[in-house]
Amino acid sequence: MIAGDLLLFLALAGFLAGVIDSMAGGGGLITLPALLAAGIPPVQAVGTNKLQSTLGTGGAAWAFARAGHMDIRRYWPTVAAAFVGAILGALLVQRVSPALLAGLIPALLVLIAGYFLLSPSLSESDRHSRVGMIGLSFLIGMVGFYDGFFGPGAGAFYTTIFLSLGGLGLLRATAQTKAANFASNLSALGMMILGGHVVWVAGLVMAGANIIGAQIGSHLAMRFGGKIIRPLLVIMSLALTVKMLMDPKNPIHIYLFGG
Numbered sequence: 001m002i003a004g005d006l007l008l009f010l011a012l013a014g015f016l017a018g019v020i021d022s023m024a025g026g027g028g029l030i031t032l033p034a035l036l037a038a039g040i041p042p043v044q045a046v047g048t049n050k051l052q053s054t055l056g057t058g059g060a061a062w063a064f065a066r067a068g069h070m071d072i073r074r075y076w077p078t079v080a081a082a083f084v085g086a087i088l089g090a091l092l093v094q095r096v097s098p099a100l101l102a103g104l105i106p107a108l109l110v111l112i113a114g115y116f117l118l119s120p121s122l123s124e125s126d127r128h129s130r131v132g133m134i135g136l137s138f139l140i141g142m143v144g145f146y147d148g149f150f151g152p153g154a155g156a157f158y159t160t161i162f163l164s165l166g167g168l169g170l171l172r173a174t175a176q177t178k179a180a181n182f183a184s185n186l187s188a189l190g191m192m193i194l195g196g197h198v199v200w201v202a203g204l205v206m207a208g209a210n211i212i213g214a215q216i217g218s219h220l221a222m223r224f225g226g227k228i229i230r231p232l233l234v235i236m237s238l239a240l241t242v243k244m245l246m247d248p249k250n251p252i253h254i255y256l257f258g259g
Contacts, residue, residue: 018213028152089148
């Protein structure tokens with residue numbers, strides 16, 4: 001049973017992640033460390049994160065589609081690739097040692113936070129695509145695999161590919177990202193549910209807050225453009241990661257400071 005103060009903490013994390021994820025991607029950099037900081041084991045944290053992010057990205061995708069910014073007829077192969085890739089990633093993460101995953105997650109979070117901090121600003125204007133649909137779908141499928149295995153930052157990676165290689169402007173790339181991200185979240189969630197790795201109370205509380213945040217973030221993105229909230233995202237992610245590393249049971253903490 002999760003205490004009320006922890007549920008409030010997770011709800012706040014879900015809300016902030018929904019706003020940020022709808023505008024630029026990367027909300028998992030807040031939610032996954034928050035789940036781990038709340039004491040949820042690594043694989044269950046990944047599975048629970050998929051529950052809240054699936055509902056959140058689904059709401060954001062609906063908002064972009066309703067506004068006419070999404071082109072599913074043209075980009076359906078990328079959605080399918082993300083769906084299949086995430087199934088493979090979710091199957092793999094359930095077979096990794098929990099101790100290995102607990103040590104790997106902080107390192108991945110720091111690397112992805114660095115990506116957000118150092119990546120260049122991106123254009124609002126459409127350009128010519130640098131790869132065909134097959135190449136684009138393959139790359140999106142690779143991100144889908146990563147999303148199923150881990151997740152944080154996947155939305156930003158999708159967006160970067162649609163922008164730099166797909167030739168889309170920032171708003172349209174963000175819209176297509178929501179379609180791909182919803183597909184990969186949905187398939188990964190299905191695998192996690194089958195494996196019994198979802199903490200439903202925590203996930204549903206975060207999902208409700210995430211949906212509200214996603215709707216606010218989607219409208220802000222469509223009104224002002226997809227502004228990446230880098231400082232907030234990086235600071236919160238690193239702060240939660242440090243908190244997680246201070247856990248005496250974490251393998252990295254044990255390695256650095258002794259058992």
